[in-house]
Amino acid sequence: MKTTTILLAASALFLAATGSSLGADVHHGKLLFESPALGGGTSGKTCLTCHEHGRNFSPETMSKKQYLVMGNPVASLAEVINFCIEVALRGEAIAENGEEMNDLLAYLPVFIKNNSTKAQ
Secondary structure, three states, X not given: OHHHHHHHHHHHHHXXXXXXXXXXXXXXXXXXXXXXXXXXXXXXXXXXXXXXHHOOOOHHHHHOOOEEEOOEEEOOHHHHHHHHHHHOOOOOOOOOOOHHHHHHHHHHHHHHHHHOOOOO
């Protein structure tokens, strides 16, 4: 019983550390978030250009049913990310179920949590 409890606790810590996305790499997501080369971007911008200190993010960002980006309705967070890659970074959309997207989606809750108390 004690071993089971320890394993469950360790699993919970692992999932929390990885943004609860199995196989996703939070550290790689951070690197992508800070990279002007995301999606082959050509503008020299990064996600941080528009979202420094968590600007335009809230705790609800991860659970919304629909998003509005620059006046455009977008159905999923993956679509929001691709919209930003294509428009702000002037790159090409990444696969919505690919490794890069999973890593970004794993990193976002960490980024939002770490920046939720900073001035926006």
